[in-house]
Amino acid sequence: MSAATTFTVPPELSATEPPEARGVARDGVRLLVARDRGPLQHTTFRGLPRALRRGDLLVVNTSDTEPAAVDGHRGDDSPVTLHISGPAPDNLFVVELRTPDGRRVTDARAGESVRLPRGVVASLLTAHPDPRVIEGSRLWRARIPVAGGLRPWLTDVGRPIRYSYLRGDWPIDTYRTVFAKPGPEFASAEMPSAGRPFTPAVLADLHSRGIGVAEIVLHTGVSSLEAGEVPLPERYQVPTDTADAVNATKEAGGRVVAVGTTVTRALETVADPAGHVRAGAGWTHLVLGPDRSARTVDGLVTGWHEPTASHLLLLEAVAGPRLVGRAYSAAVDRGYLWHEFGDSCLLLTSRTAYRPV
Incomplete structure (x- = not known):
């Protein structure tokens, strides 16, 4: 993070429950519109279509959200929560261990087993991404043998991953966006939350204004990255129709x-210079980041990080x-809410449009 984006989030700005529990519709959360030319604007998410122009293209993530948290016990019988981040090679899964109150487990070791519901046992094999680490890794590659398959088992015994700032237990549909499409493979460990405020009404307004919507898939792992930790590899798919729509736009x-x-991340992965x-x-x-700027994305709908x-x-x-710093400073000053059930931001640049040679 650069010096321009330096801020502190007061605890009271954490969204502790879904907006619906606060009496606010999904598309009624606040939206800060930040352009690199002109003043900041403050509206609600229903105003997103009015902040865009005819001929713009929104690209959304259709990844579903898995009930990827499972309660279990370690070898000493202490309670633990296992977060399943996603698949790894050799029929393994990347997992994270948390205490029941949400703190990271720092003393897990390679070779440890975790007892899970219905007789399932997860075996921590090697640290991830560095297998040389023996103890204290945040993530592990684990074997989780389940008769009948992992995902049906998770449907019965799992729940959405939740962090300590949240109050209450909310059903899995609370953590799904309007774009989510269940598929045959393990999807996202956590909701692609930038898409949560979209509703059929917002999509209809976008369509009426001549603003296109295209789809990609990126299955995201757990979001609990520590300071200085870079994003880990993730599975993605950018279909031909979406690539064509981006280039035409x-x-x-x-x-x-x-x-x-x-x-x-998905679009920039398949973008040439x-x-x-x-x-x-x-x-x-x-x-x-500083060593690789965006090549094709001109704007971003995002939550607050x-x-x-x-x-x-x-x-x-x-x-x-500079623009990100302005937006975050205003969000703190005006009491925007953070995290997956919080408010939104639209960042728009005036980058020169791509023209094929």
């Missing part, structure tokens, strides 16, 4: 607006440190 002078850091994108799928290792989050470097790679 750029050629016509429109703006490509990513809904969330997940969409930004001129900003032209191609269809693609696989694992992305791309880290956007913690001061030490690597997501801020991605935001700066799209919109620049």
Whole structure:
């Protein structure tokens, strides 16, 4: 994070429950619109279509959210919560251990077993991503043998991953966006939350104003990155129709607006130095930041991230440190709410549109 984006979030700005529990509709959360030219604007998410222009293209993530938290016990019988971040090679899974009150477990060791519901046992094999670590890793590669498959078991015994700032237990549908499409593979460990405020009414307004919507998939792992920790590889798919829509939008002078850091990472993974994108799928290792700025994404719909989050470097790679810093300073001053059930921001740049040679 640059010096331009330096801030402190007061505890009272954490959204501790879904907006619906506060009497606010999904699309009724606040929206800060920040352009690199002109003043900041404060509206609600229902006003998003009015902040865009005919010919712009929104790109959304259709990844579903898994009930990826399971309660269990360690070898000494102490309670623990296992977060399943996603698949790893050799039929393994990347997992994280948390205490029942949400703190990271710092003394887990390779070879340890965790007893889970219905007789399932998770075996921690090696630290992730560095297998040389023997003790104290945040993430582990684990074997979780489940008769009948992991996902049906999770449907019965799992719940959404939740952190200590949240109050209450909320059903899995609370953690799904309007775009979520269940599929055959393990999806996101946590909700692609930038898309949560979208509703059919917002989508209808976008359509009526000539603003397009295209889809990608990026399955995200646990979001509990520590200070200085870079994003880990994630699975993505950018279909041909979306690549064509992005390129046509750029050629016509429109703006490509990513809904969330997940969409930004996927699109930029398949963007060439001129900003032209191609269809693609696989694992992305791309880290956007000072050494790699955005090439094709002109704007970003996003929630509000913690001061030490690597997501801020991605935001700066799209919109620049000055604009991101202005937006975050205003959000703190005006009491915007943080985290997955909080308020939203639209960052828009005036980057020169891509023109094919």
